[in-house]
Amino acid sequence: MSHGTPPKPATARKSSTALSGTVRIPGDKSISHRAFMFGGLASGETRITGLLEGEDVINTGKAMRAMGAKIRKEGDVWIINGVGNGALLAPEAALDFGNAGTGCRLMMGLVGVYDFDSTFLGDASLTKRPMGRVLNPLREMGVQVKAADGDRLPVTLRGPQAATPITYRVPMASAQVKSAVLLAGLNTPGITTVIEPVMTRDHTEKMLQGFGANLSVETDASGVRTIRLEGQGKLTGQVIDVPGDPSSTAFPLVAALLVPGSDVTILNVLMNPTRTGLILTLQEMGANIEILNARLAGGEDVADLRVRHSELKGITVPEDRAPSMIDEYPILAVAAAFAKGTTVMNGLEELRVKESDRLSAVAVGLKLNGVDCDEGEASLVVRGRPDGKGLGNASGAAVATHLDHRIAMSFLVMGLVSEHPVTVDDATMIATSFPEFMGLMTGLGAQIEDCNA
Numbered sequence: 001m002s003h004g005t006p007p008k009p010a011t012a013r014k015s016s017t018a019l020s021g022t023v024r025i026p027g028d029k030s031i032s033h034r035a036f037m038f039g040g041l042a043s044g045e046t047r048i049t050g051l052l053e054g055e056d057v058i059n060t061g062k063a064m065r066a067m068g069a070k071i072r073k074e075g076d077v078w079i080i081n082g083v084g085n086g087a088l089l090a091p092e093a094a095l096d097f098g099n100a101g102t103g104c105r106l107m108m109g110l111v112g113v114y115d116f117d118s119t120f121l122g123d124a125s126l127t128k129r130p131m132g133r134v135l136n137p138l139r140e141m142g143v144q145v146k147a148a149d150g151d152r153l154p155v156t157l158r159g160p161q162a163a164t165p166i167t168y169r170v171p172m173a174s175a176q177v178k179s180a181v182l183l184a185g186l187n188t189p190g191i192t193t194v195i196e197p198v199m200t201r202d203h204t205e206k207m208l209q210g211f212g213a214n215l216s217v218e219t220d221a222s223g224v225r226t227i228r229l230e231g232q233g234k235l236t237g238q239v240i241d242v243p244g245d246p247s248s249t250a251f252p253l254v255a256a257l258l259v260p261g262s263d264v265t266i267l268n269v270l271m272n273p274t275r276t277g278l279i280l281t282l283q284e285m286g287a288n289i290e291i292l293n294a295r296l297a298g299g300e301d302v303a304d305l306r307v308r309h310s311e312l313k314g315i316t317v318p319e320d321r322a323p324s325m326i327d328e329y330p331i332l333a334v335a336a337a338f339a340k341g342t343t344v345m346n347g348l349e350e351l352r353v354k355e356s357d358r359l360s361a362v363a364v365g366l367k368l369n370g371v372d373c374d375e376g377e378a379s380l381v382v383r384g385r386p387d388g389k390g391l392g393n394a395s396g397a398a399v400a401t402h403l404d405h406r407i408a409m410s411f412l413v414m415g416l417v418s419e420h421p422v423t424v425d426d427a428t429m430i431a432t433s434f435p436e437f438m439g440l441m442t443g444l445g446a447q448i449e450d451c452n453a
């Protein structure tokens with residue numbers, strides 16, 4: 001494991017009382033990674049508030065420091081003095097991204113085109129994940145790649161003296177691949193073009209524009225996006241206030257929907273439409289989620305959410321919504337386990353290459369806890385039990401989380417409404433994306449015993 005701590009199981013028990021209270025969710029992980037990267041690259045000072053201080057993001061900060069960025073924290077503000085576009089220094093040691101696909105893949109694009117060696121490492125989970133999706137376009141740009149079998153970590157990259165700008169059509173719905181190519185384009189002469197047939201989260205485009213990059217986006221009648229970036233332009237430090245992470249929000253939100261009588265308000269949630277697929281889906285299932293104080297903050301849509309216990313019904317989730325809720329399927333599957341009727345989820349092939357094979361991890365975990373479900377090659381069908389009778393695991397058998405924070409948090413939420421407790425084999429990975437999870441959930445009234453405590 002990235003942090004060298006032994007696995008610690010945790011158990012969640014059926015709530016005897018409603019969940020209630022008002023909480024603020026920590027900063028968005030995608031925006032936090034990019035804030036460290038672009039701040040570390042830009043000329044001058046970047047000031048960040050609301051940064052997610054999860055292990056994934058901290059590893060990105062360490063990598064930027066190793067390449068010359070000056071990063072410090074004063075009070076609640078992270079202050080970065082960047083190196084200037086094109087001026088990253090060769091890292092003296094391998095860069096270790098721990099559990100983070102985003103940190104590792106985006107950074108491969110950012111530094112891979114530099115004319116020096118950079119080596120990328122990760123934990124046992126990241127080492128199993130495919131890197132070819134980023135290494136292939138980098139090869140086209142002239143980057144020399146050394147990688148383990150199957151284009152896995154460890155990877156060493158060396159850029160040419162001047163990289164070749166390419167036009168790259170992203171073959172799968174992946175913001176990480178889109179971003180890696182664009183970031184490689186930052187240090188490449190000429191125009192790098194990325195064609196995105198299916199829109200994914202657009203934080204890289206929006207934030208690069210904010211830092212002063214010459215980047216344009218054109219969307220055709222069928223929704224295909226063409227993103228053009230002029231290389232070797234100047235980036236200038238910015239002031240960034242990171243909104244709350246909608247992917248972390250999903251856990252207290254679903255918990256409040258499921259635990260009878262609950263009434264929870266979640267403040268300052270990022271509502272960028274490329275991230276709100278879960279909210280839409282839960283509303284279609286009958287969820288009472290009120291969107292309050294919708295506002296613009298730092299160029300992003302933000303709102304507060306008031307969530308009340310709701311009777312959910314199963315639906316077929318539109319497949320084209322998958323990119324806007326890709327990290328939320330594990331917790332949606334838990335919501336579906338307590339919905340009336342059947343929930344059908346299709347187009348889930350990308351779930352197989354996350355921190356774990358999430359499709360299999362979810363199906364196996366649901367079955368271990370008595371849920372009637374079917375795992376297909378790229379689909380999941382869940383037949384719900386609104387009363388939770390018989391769900392959970394009376395003998396205490398633990399869900400295998402496979403170093404995956406979202407599997408751990410999803411099943412702990414399940415335990416709050418199942419007849420029997422739900423145990424996960426390891427809660428330590430929650431610290432990669434949502435270190436405050438245990439305290440925040442128990443503060444709302446949830447009964448979760450964390451063996452870390």
Ligand SMILES: O=C(O)C1=C[C@@H](OP(=O)(O)O)[C@@H](O)[C@H](O)C1
Nearest residue numbers: 030102173174175176177326327
């Ligand atoms: O760009 C990003 O910040 C992310 C993109 C998504 O991954 P893919 O690009 O692999 O879909 C998502 O699952 C991940 O949590 C964060």
Ligand SMILES: C=C(OP(=O)(O)O)C(=O)O
Nearest residue numbers: 099100101102103327354
């Ligand atoms: C897929 C995720 O992250 P990453 O790819 O950065 O490891 C996630 O946080 O759910």
